[in-house]
Amino acid sequence: MSQQAMNGVPSRGKVLTLDNMNPNVKLVEYAVRGPIVQRAVQIEKELKEGVKKPFTEVIKANIGDAHAMGQKPITFLRQVLALCSYPELLEDNKFPEDAKKRARRILEACGGHSIGAYSASQGIECVRQDVACYIERRDGGIPSSPDNIYLSTGASDAIVTMLKLLVCGEGRDRTGVMISIPQYPLYSAALADLGAVQISYYLDEDKCWSLDVTELRRAVNAARQHCNPRVLCIINPGNPTGQVQSRQCIEDVIRFAKEEHLFLMADEVYQDNVYAEGSKFHSFKKVLFEMGPEYSSTVEMASFHSTSKCYMGECGFRGGYMEVINMDPEVKVQLTKLVSVRLCPPVPGQALLDLVVNPPQPDEPSYTTFMKERTAVLTALAEKARLTEEIFNTVPGITCNPVQGAMYTFPRITLPQKAIDKAKEEGQVPDMFYCMKLLEEEGICLVPGSGFGQREGTFHFRMTILPPAEKLKFVLQKIRDFHLRFTQQFS
Amino acid sequence: MSQQAMNGVPSRGKVLTLDNMNPNVKLVEYAVRGPIVQRAVQIEKELKEGVKKPFTEVIKANIGDAHAMGQKPITFLRQVLALCSYPELLEDNKFPEDAKKRARRILEACGGHSIGAYSASQGIECVRQDVACYIERRDGGIPSSPDNIYLSTGASDAIVTMLKLLVCGEGRDRTGVMISIPQYPLYSAALADLGAVQISYYLDEDKCWSLDVTELRRAVNAARQHCNPRVLCIINPGNPTGQVQSRQCIEDVIRFAKEEHLFLMADEVYQDNVYAEGSKFHSFKKVLFEMGPEYSSTVEMASFHSTSKCYMGECGFRGGYMEVINMDPEVKVQLTKLVSVRLCPPVPGQALLDLVVNPPQPDEPSYTTFMKERTAVLTALAEKARLTEEIFNTVPGITCNPVQGAMYTFPRITLPQKAIDKAKEEGQVPDMFYCMKLLEEEGICLVPGSGFGQREGTFHFRMTILPPAEKLKFVLQKIRDFHLRFTQQFS
Structure with a gap:
């Protein structure tokens, strides 16, 4: 029985609908957690449920999330946070004095x-x-x-x-x-x-x-x-x-x-x-x-x-x-x-x-460990920045500026006209089409350049350089293989 | 030398001024942290600097901030937070198994x-x-x-x-x-x-x-x-x-x-x-x-x-x-x-x-302590709710509904016409005038009723019932004394 029949008055529908909600909110776009990431989460669930895929895990290189990529927290920071959360630990000898201070x-x-x-x-x-x-x-x-x-x-x-x-x-x-x-x-x-x-x-x-x-x-x-x-x-x-x-x-x-x-x-x-x-x-x-x-x-x-x-x-x-x-x-x-x-x-x-x-100072007990951990992270990032540029620039159709800083590479990709046409056919922007295909075929989640803006007619993606070096090499190799295959497929 | 003279061009003033900022932001009011709280913070600084006042501390009953009022954190919650912050503690025998779980x-x-x-x-x-x-x-x-x-x-x-x-x-x-x-x-x-x-x-x-x-x-x-x-x-x-x-x-x-x-x-x-x-x-x-x-x-x-x-x-x-x-x-x-x-x-x-x-369950090791701590807080609050109503209603010119729930009382105060006139003279709403005087004379920080809205011609304040029972009694007594004095002064 329809709502109208049940109440004897016409149904007025929802108070809040897509048509009458805040129009500015509808214009908001945030590609870093956009449709491609939602699909990645879905694929992760499918993998867990035992659905067969050409890969065993989804690698989310879409966002600058160091810990999610396996980076360990800095000991000193977490010791102080634990002490602040549960001050009874201030009596515990296991914690260094500077952390307690x-x-x-x-x-x-x-x-x-x-x-x-x-x-x-x-x-x-x-x-x-x-x-x-x-x-x-x-x-x-x-x-x-x-x-x-x-x-x-x-x-x-x-x-x-x-x-x-x-x-x-x-x-x-x-x-x-x-x-x-x-x-x-x-x-x-x-x-x-x-x-x-x-x-x-x-x-x-x-x-x-x-x-x-x-x-x-x-x-x-x-x-x-x-x-x-x-x-x-x-x-x-x-x-x-x-x-x-x-x-x-x-x-x-x-x-x-x-x-x-x-x-x-x-x-x-x-x-x-x-x-x-x-x-x-x-x-x-x-x-x-x-x-x-x-x-x-x-x-x-x-x-x-x-x-x-x-x-x-x-x-x-x-x-x-x-x-x-x-x-x-x-x-x-x-x-x-x-x-x-x-x-x-x-x-x-x-x-x-x-x-x-206000990090540990040279005369404080946590200094050595803190500096060792900090340096290890930054040195590894520098090496991964170099590696990323180097490997991408060996791939025909990918050109990549040096990663001088931050945590991302934004290489330019050349897409065959047939791929561009196919994307249009499917109602997608070409770099989204590319990234979606990469996700489905290799389990690697990147963000299409269109989510950041790019000059008309150029295409890019953003990838974080945060995965551990071995995994990063694996990812770069996978993207390389995919790009060559994609280019061939649409040539 | 003026900027104009220095540059040889007319000064254009600031890019962002009160006149050209977002007009909606200017309309925003948030009394709970409004001018009276700013004055309270100032007075606290003055006390620290040794300025003599008729009181030795400012009691901030303006906001529902339990820990600031001396309430101790619930042990179980903080144990788990410490474990999450510094997972090395998962090896520590001092922490109960349910917290670790x-x-x-x-x-x-x-x-x-x-x-x-x-x-x-x-x-x-x-x-x-x-x-x-x-x-x-x-x-x-x-x-x-x-x-x-x-x-x-x-x-x-x-x-x-x-x-x-x-x-x-x-x-x-x-x-x-x-x-x-x-x-x-x-x-x-x-x-x-x-x-x-x-x-x-x-x-x-x-x-x-x-x-x-x-x-x-x-x-x-x-x-x-x-x-x-x-x-x-x-x-x-x-x-x-x-x-x-x-x-x-x-x-x-x-x-x-x-x-x-x-x-x-x-x-x-x-x-x-x-x-x-x-x-x-x-x-x-x-x-x-x-x-x-x-x-x-x-x-x-x-x-x-x-x-x-x-x-x-x-x-x-x-x-x-x-x-x-x-x-x-x-x-x-x-x-x-x-x-x-x-x-x-x-x-x-x-x-x-x-x-x-998802608190501790009856068969878990933290249950007894957790329930004891939880009950102690809620029982004390119930007692303070009762106490507040009781004491306020003994004061001529203050009427107070029962505090059935939440953390505040919002009693109605009768203000003499002379006080209302005096407030207008000083460009303040009458209940702000009242609360400011209370703050200056007794060091007690409340929020005027006008910050929450009230029927035209009525006046109120909001006070939290969170201070420990003894302090709460002290505060209620001070407000009582002040109210009688204030009423007399403006009669």
Whole structure:
């Protein structure tokens, strides 16, 4: 019996449907966990249920998730977290004194000496102090104030909050936000959600994904016809592209931001992930301050960092911070109010961040082990970055820039016209078609380049370099075989 | 030298100012961490610096933060969290076997067996299974599916996400959301941020803050003149008002939601905090299903829970979940996509939630201690609820409904006209004036009723009942003395 017949009144259908839900949410896309990953999860289930496949496990190289790829947590970090979680362990002789010292300091700064209490919405004060000290050390003594530090639920949270503050206006006055193409899709997703205008500027693949101010200027000028450009987002080291910006480039970008009156957002979550000979991480803040007071006292900026990447890879804890520079004090009051609505970032993540910015010192008992573990991770990543570039560039139809930093490679793939046609026939973009086939045939999960943006007519994928070296070699070999087979099949 | 003179070009001022920032953010208010709390933090600093005050510590009764008020963490929860953080402890004989069993199960469900890996965006599957089992047990066997469970960063996160899905339209078609007055200000803050229309319905203070469908009807009819009412939010047990809804009331509300074609949002984070004789927690879901298929197969609903309240009070971990019922499958796809942008809720909070929904069983070694600790917290809260009502009602000019549940009292205060005039003179709302004076004179931090909403011409404050019994008595006595003094001063 239909609902109408049962009630005697016409059925009105659902309150909330695809047709009447928030239209901005529908526009949100996040390829890193998109349809290909859902299919990967499904295949994993099928394997468990005994369905026969040409492979025995799915290798998820779609996301920068170090621990999921087998990287072991850094001992010191986890010891302190255990001590903070269960302070009875402070009496246990198995834990080193420096770990206990850190745990006691964090607990003393917590309400009721418990990481189960809410912290201040901006984050625990002593953690913000430690972050400020870390930034000062990193930037050769340029001052940093805990008042300008906002702890966050991973960097994503802080990035979205900052964008939210900046969005206003309607029609041609709508806020425009410049993001690189290729980009990390958090940015495009947040802009869709907030109803802001995305202004795309292209990185130069032929010059190792470098950023050119001429291209920034082209993009901002074109955008001024239809929106109000107010923000310039930079990811350095680059995601998904792996480039590390030169000091000169950063200076040029800062000068451009000042000229064009743009708020700078510097996503620097891969600041410890620099591998290439001759590449070095330069923080936007340091360069800004070295350019003199004309810049350092005027250019508004926010810089973002996270506990999820670098050598620690503690994604699950959702720790992070942003530092704001030259922000209008009245706007800061609004920012502090806005973050207070969500009460506070997760306190275990704040504790973890404290350890990352305040690691064991040479005279402390945990120093040797800590440095050994940290170095092992970063050295292995450097080797895997080299290996990835080397192997991909031996494959006809794959070209790959050096992975100077971050955790990904974004190689360009040449697809035969027949494959492109076939993809269109099946209603898929060609690189999604390619990646889906790779997943089905080899059990390797990558993200199609279209999820990050790429120049029209070019195709790419993003792969993390995180699998252990032997497995990475295996994956690279599999992709090589697949690519050759795919090219032949559609030739 | 001015910037203009220095550069030779006119200064353009800041990119981001109060005038050109997101106007919705400016409308956001969150009294629980508002100006009075900022002043409290300042006073704490002054005390530390040796400034003389008529008190020696600030007692922050403004927020439901159990651990900050001295409540000890539940041993079992923290043992498992320590084991998950530092799995080397799994070899340690000091930890009970059931704690180890839970830790192993959680770790096995994590990528790379580490809580440092990202989880699925919807939450770890086995945790969602445990949540579904918990709901089934709670609701006498009514089925719950892990597919309908979304883990979240505290309940706040899930509530905002759900509201975001529901907001659309412009002008008279804008989504209207019904919230109680008094309300928990997360709701009004989220609605301001999203640009949705707040529809206020008043709870009946004279009837112990009960909810009457006549009032719901009045509110929705009035609202239909200027917006599109689509959502009805209920907080049960009530925050800030402490009432526990009767089964009959919940049935009436569900019937109303169906008639008026509203999406129901049931904030049930205080579901274990019920103290009053004759009061009992009835989940909206259970009542919905007991009303038969006409309701259980049509009324769309989301219910929210958290690890921050009840007996555990683990606010800092930001754990929580929502269960969605009768949600359009296409909308669920959008919801899953939306939450994926933030990658995942904090994994330690997910682990904690798993323990809350899957506590030690009678045949397990931790059972006795766990039950003893849990009962002690809840018994003490019940006693403090009684005590608070009793003492407040002895004060002339303060009237206080029974605290049937949750963690707060919201007494009504009679303010002399001269105090009201004086407050206006100083540009403050009268209950803020009252609470500020209480803070300055006695070091007690409450939240003015105006931060939650109240009927025109009435005044209240919210106070948590969380301080230890002796301290609570002290606080109640201080408020009593202050109130008498204040009344005399302005008579």
